[in-house]
Amino acid sequence: MSQADWKYMFKAVQDNDADILNYYIQQGIDLNFQHPEYFTSALIESIRLGHHRITQILLENGASPDICEVESDKTARQIAEELNNKDAIRLINFYSGTNASPQEPHFNSNKSLNQNMKAVICTKYGPPEVLEIREVAKPEPKDNEVLVRIVATAVNSGDVRVRGLAVEGWMKWMMRLIIGFSGPRKSILGTVYSGIVERAGSKVSSFKTGDKVFGMTGFSFGTYAEYITVKERGNIAFMPKNASYEEAASLIFGGQTAIHFLEKAGIKERKTPKVLIIGATGSVGTAATQIALYYGADVTAVCSTQGKEIVENAGISQIILYDKEDFTKQENRFDIIFDAVGKTSSKQCKPLLNKGGIYKTVGGTEVASESREQLEFLKELYEKGLLKAVIDKIYPMNQIVEAHRYVDTGRKKGNVVLKISD
Numbered sequence: 001m002s003q004a005d006w007k008y009m010f011k012a013v014q015d016n017d018a019d020i021l022n023y024y025i026q027q028g029i030d031l032n033f034q035h036p037e038y039f040t041s042a043l044i045e046s047i048r049l050g051h052h053r054i055t056q057i058l059l060e061n062g063a064s065p066d067i068c069e070v071e072s073d074k075t076a077r078q079i080a081e082e083l084n085n086k087d088a089i090r091l092i093n094f095y096s097g098t099n100a101s102p103q104e105p106h107f108n109s110n111k112s113l114n115q116n117m118k119a120v121i122c123t124k125y126g127p128p129e130v131l132e133i134r135e136v137a138k139p140e141p142k143d144n145e146v147l148v149r150i151v152a153t154a155v156n157s158g159d160v161r162v163r164g165l166a167v168e169g170w171m172k173w174m175m176r177l178i179i180g181f182s183g184p185r186k187s188i189l190g191t192v193y194s195g196i197v198e199r200a201g202s203k204v205s206s207f208k209t210g211d212k213v214f215g216m217t218g219f220s221f222g223t224y225a226e227y228i229t230v231k232e233r234g235n236i237a238f239m240p241k242n243a244s245y246e247e248a249a250s251l252i253f254g255g256q257t258a259i260h261f262l263e264k265a266g267i268k269e270r271k272t273p274k275v276l277i278i279g280a281t282g283s284v285g286t287a288a289t290q291i292a293l294y295y296g297a298d299v300t301a302v303c304s305t306q307g308k309e310i311v312e313n314a315g316i317s318q319i320i321l322y323d324k325e326d327f328t329k330q331e332n333r334f335d336i337i338f339d340a341v342g343k344t345s346s347k348q349c350k351p352l353l354n355k356g357g358i359y360k361t362v363g364g365t366e367v368a369s370e371s372r373e374q375l376e377f378l379k380e381l382y383e384k385g386l387l388k389a390v391i392d393k394i395y396p397m398n399q400i401v402e403a404h405r406y407v408d409t410g411r412k413k414g415n416v417v418l419k420i421s422d
């Protein structure tokens with residue numbers, strides 16, 4: 001074990017990240033080591049932070065509650081008592097056998113610790129090569145959650161942005177604050193999934209074992225993995241009956257983003273609106289063109305020559321090829337301009353708007369919000385044949401690095417699917 005490894009393990013304790021902690025435990029890290037720069041132990045840090053699950057994992061794996069911290073010369077037991085941290089005291093008593101009437105603590109991790117799963121882990125920001133496949137603890141559903149065996153996920157533009165911390169200026173600091181300082185706090189990336197309910201918590205009534213579901217986890221991430229637990233009332237719905245797992249996984253990211261922005265632009269309220277979609281060939285763009293057509297819009301699309309066929313296949317005939325023509329020079333005017341790739345500015349596009357028209361872009365500060373209603377809407381459109389899945393490539397899980405490299409180009413057409421299991 002190197003001191004650098006210990007620092008990563010300690011960071012997992014601070015970030016409350018059981019997956020990474022378990023990884024270092026499996027590598028045989030010394031949990032009682034005190035790093036010369038830190039003057040404390042992992043166990044004491046978890047007690048101070050109130051990370052009970054982490055405290056339990058550490059105790060279960062041999063961290064001693066009776067070793068003195070260099071800084072205060074107090075043991076973990078004394079510190080837990082001083083802080084009146086009753087959960088930590090109960091755990092210490094339980095694992096050191098001093099509980100008068102031994103009682104299982106509520107953080108029952110035994111089941112998940114003994115059953116592992118494969119996941120793609122990202123412990124620091126960087127190029128695709130920072131991603132690694134590791135064995136981590138399989139999650140346990142709470143009473144109000146379902147355990148989903150993931151069959152497919154997608155590698156989206158958002159995932160590669162997070163992995164590479166690919167944002168400009170002050171946004172970098174904002175992102176570090178929200179997602180994690182030196183690497184993502186939630187080390188398993190991925191936000192969309194399709195799969196099968198393996199187990200439902202005791203209070204779950206809408207889903208049962210065997211149901212095919214799809215959904216979005218947003219900033220909770222976690223879908224580059226064989227399993228995930230999801231709240232019954234979360235962003236989860238039954239999969240479209242006629243979709244494969246790959247198709248279902250590819251509908252979500254672009255679909256939910258496109259619904260958000262087009263609805264904010266008032267597409268539902270406008271009668272046969274004239275809509276310009278810039279960047280019609282990405283995940284968001286391919287969904288946006290189809291959804292706009294569903295609402296009866298007269299759609300014009302901006303794409304490259306390479307993407308023309310995809311746009312034509314979606315039923316669009318008014319196409320401006322941005323590598324041949326400047327779309328801002330056209331005579332047409334629009335009720336909605338949606339930049340689905342974030343390459344334009346409002347100043348550039350405003351002259352193309354009709355009176356009362358609106359410009360929306362994925363490239364500004366507005367962040368799409370996701371809901372179960374959007375998923376149900378996508379399911380309905382897909383089942384009625386009004387929405388098609390646009391899949392560029394499918395990679396197996398062990399080619400996650402190649403998949404990220406491809407999405408990093410910013411030139412994928414539609415969606416890149418990551419197949420997790422059969």
Ligand SMILES: NC(=O)c1ccc[n+]([C@@H]2O[C@H](COP(=O)([O-])OP(=O)(O)OC[C@H]3O[C@@H](n4cnc5c(N)ncnc54)[C@H](OP(=O)(O)O)[C@@H]3O)[C@@H](O)[C@H]2O)c1
Nearest residue numbers: 157257279281282283284304341343362366367368411412
């Ligand atoms: N604000 C939000 O809440 C939100 C939500 C989701 C996504 N986003 C952002 O939205 C952007 C698009 O996401 P995505 O997942 O759809 O991306 P994507 O799937 O990676 O697609 C990019 C597509 O845009 C095309 N493109 C590149 N440059 C273009 C240009 N100048 N004009 C027109 N088309 C161009 C590319 O094809 P060619 O190179 O062949 O043209 C490619 O097909 C990303 O930056 C993402 O971060 C924001």
